[in-house]
Amino acid sequence: MKSLNQLHLCAALSILMAHYINSSETVIDRSLQEQTMLSVLYAQSSTEYAANSIQTYANASMLLDDAIADKNWSAALEQSGEYSSKPMAIILDVDETVLDNVAFQARSILSGLSYPNGWIEWGLEATAKPVPGVSSFLENASDKGIKIFYVTNRVAELEEATRTNIKNLGLPFDDDRDVLLMRDENGWTSDKVSRRALVAEDYRILMLVGDQLTDFIPLEEAATDINSRRDLAEKYSDMWGKKWFMLTNPMYGKWEGAIYGNKYPDTKEEIMEMRLNALKP
Numbered sequence: 001m002k003s004l005n006q007l008h009l010c011a012a013l014s015i016l017m018a019h020y021i022n023s024s025e026t027v028i029d030r031s032l033q034e035q036t037m038l039s040v041l042y043a044q045s046s047t048e049y050a051a052n053s054i055q056t057y058a059n060a061s062m063l064l065d066d067a068i069a070d071k072n073w074s075a076a077l078e079q080s081g082e083y084s085s086k087p088m089a090i091i092l093d094v095d096e097t098v099l100d101n102v103a104f105q106a107r108s109i110l111s112g113l114s115y116p117n118g119w120i121e122w123g124l125e126a127t128a129k130p131v132p133g134v135s136s137f138l139e140n141a142s143d144k145g146i147k148i149f150y151v152t153n154r155v156a157e158l159e160e161a162t163r164t165n166i167k168n169l170g171l172p173f174d175d176d177r178d179v180l181l182m183r184d185e186n187g188w189t190s191d192k193v194s195r196r197a198l199v200a201e202d203y204r205i206l207m208l209v210g211d212q213l214t215d216f217i218p219l220e221e222a223a224t225d226i227n228s229r230r231d232l233a234e235k236y237s238d239m240w241g242k243k244w245f246m247l248t249n250p251m252y253g254k255w256e257g258a259i260y261g262n263k264y265p266d267t268k269e270e271i272m273e274m275r276l277n278a279l280k281p
């Protein structure tokens with residue numbers, strides 16, 4: 001019969017085995033990725049997350065007629081000059097705005113590997129589900145003659161798969177001009193300003209929808225420190241829920257970068273320490 005100490009040892013070893021060893025018996029360290037687990041589970045399985053997305057898109061949908069009727073209405077800071085007679089458009093981000101990549105986040109926890117590991121493979125599968133509420137909103141907007149643009153920081157390598165994914169979900173996607181604007185395409189950087197400006201040349205932009213601050217404002221302005229970042233929500237308080245619609249993404253984003261002073265540390269130990277230090281008890 002095993003002693004109590006031996007039983008404790010066995011229990012501790014089995015926990016360690018479950019923690020560090022995957023099915024192929026490769027030793028992996030999930031400690032960093034596991035810190036995202038509750039946010040991933042929230043996005044994957046909570047009614048609260050889905051209801052929040054549905055209410056955001058329902059709110060946007062209800063305001064479409066106002067946006068159409070008011071010819072001076074524009075949601076883009078990049079919109080300038082005479083735009084009242086231009087055709088109408090809406091700009092949406094893709095990831096965690098139109099396409100739900102929570103399955104990729106779940107894989108990252110299980111593999112212990114951070115983005116971008118496995119990201120291209122996941123994107124090429126083109127099997128992401130729609131973010132709750134997006135389908136009826138886009139159908140409504142499309143029925144009203146509004147052009148839908150998808151402005152994403154997915155790399156150009158994923159353009160075809162992203163187009164396929166969006167189309168397979170039955171979401172509006174026009175082929176008569178480029179409505180899917182990727183990062184690295186035409187020299188575009190991750191700052192979405194130039195792509196919004198390009199759309200604004202030909203369209204009156206009624207609404208912006210995204211899950212990141214940079215889906216609305218310039219990258220430089222969004223890349224502020226953790227203490228002043230929330231002030232930006234107040235600065236643009238006239239826009240939220242009227243012309244700008246923010247989806248909840250607790251899993252990743254520039255908000256996390258702000259914790260590290262917008263420069264990701266090299267080691268997981270530094271990352272975890274900076275997260276801990278950012279807590280305000």
Ligand SMILES: [Mg+2]
Binds near residue numbers: 094210
């Ligand atoms: Mg996004």
